[in-house]
Amino acid sequence: MLLAIDTSAGTSVATLWSASSSAGDSEGGAAAGGGSAEASSTNPMAHAEVIGELIAEVLGASGLDASAVTGVVAGVGPGPFTGLRVGLAAASAFALGRQVALLPVVSHDAIALAALDEASGPLLVVTDARRKELYWSIYSGLNAHGLPERVAGPSLSKPDDLPPEWNGTPVTRWDAAEVSAGLLARIAQRMLDAGLEFEPFEPLYLRSPDVTMPGAVKRVNS
């Protein structure tokens, strides 16, 4: 069973299991036939508060316990710093606790997987980066493995600077406010099935920390 966690936009947690992956672990229940469970919170200020309950909820809904998790899928963003880190910290700690693989996936890929069912490429996935900026990625379509083919991004731009086209073809803009951990898990499963390499475990902040270099010491006497 895969556990997937994404906190790049709100908090989304999911499990994905197949009948075969749970064989021997379960005497029935939800896990027997294979399936998925997903739970999420759209609160942009409560990632640390909800992450534990959401993981517990999807594990409970799967009818399997933590020991059935064979890999932890981590949405690496792009996303605003503070929230994004909560999910990545949780994903890496869970993988460490169970001694299973950490499977990093670009969060925009999950948005593209859903969108490419309805829209054809090139698709411009856009999410809020706050501070009047946007994160974006361009996808040309689904590849032979059923995976979104990212051809540009993830990048950060002002709203007016989004790319209007890719390879001479106008893009279809696809704005998203949420990322589904369930879809992230499906991408990871397809990558595992195809024997593909995962992204490095690196948060896609796409921005440097706000820092100001100290200037000269200010005068205190007038």
Next chain:
Amino acid sequence: MLMAVNEDGLNRREPLVLGIESSCDETGVGIVRGRKLLANVIASSMDEHARYGGVVPEVAARAHLEAMAPTIREAVTTAGIELDDIDAVAVANGPGLAGALMVGVGAAKALALALDKPIFAVNHLVGHVGADVLSPEGQLAYPQVALLVSGGHTSLLLVRDLTSDVELLGETVDDAAGEAFDKVARILGLPYPGGPQIDRAAADGDPKAIRFPRGLSQPKDMDAHRYDFSFSGLKTAVARWVEVRRDAGEPVPLADVAASFREAVVDVLVSKAIAACTDLGVPRLLLGGGVTANARLREVAAERCGAAGIELRVPEFSLCTDNGAMIAALGAELIMAGAAPSPLSFGADSTLPATEICVS
């Protein structure tokens, strides 16, 4: 082996607890069995902050995420245990830098769930006091006055019971003492972190050369701020004094300024801590926090505690600075005292009061 296992299945006799600390710039993971220290691993991002002259919260939080899993792994190896062996996870959920704390909270919750173990969200400041139970000389005696001094905190606590009764007597109303060292170091052209730099510069200086002000120590302050601290005015006084010399083209006697400034900080810290012990009839003082690395603070505290008949305790430095062992130790004390685990819904609280020992 006979184990005292509570009806909730938790080993409450000598619980094996993994503690996670991420409130500032140190990623700390400690492992204790009851009151026995098994591992205390610390990854610090201090070097990354040096060029900015202070801790940059976002830089600290990014470093926590990078360091968290390797630090947990190293602590487990050092302790010679398997992660599955632990009885509970403890995590500091405040006070501290919110974004930094959240990395520890996220990791701790997921680790507890992965291992199917209970979690205890504990107070970072009380953890500093809890570090003392790991000292070889034995356990804390109550009541205890604790002076916690670091780059982020300057707090005076009355601890009647580590797991159930902590009172905040006073704290800084502006800069933390460690912050004052950093700022004065900058005024004097010394690098960050300021504490060790000032200490070094002060070595050959005369602590009585310049009488810098002792914040909130006038008779008029004794009603409202008897146990509170203020270091902002002191910093400005040093800046003023140095500026006047520089404006006049006179050399600045670095050693004397550093020694006199340090003396003012140490004098106020120790005077107020001893006043609390005397006023409250508590003959025990515990020092904690990174500023206890300051040799002059330990020296003056030892002198004056000796004169006042107060027993002074200073845990070894690796347990005084921010660390995960103190969080694990407080978690273990709570478990042994019968405390219930924290619900999974807790968050990080950057201004968590010292009176809230554990989220229940």
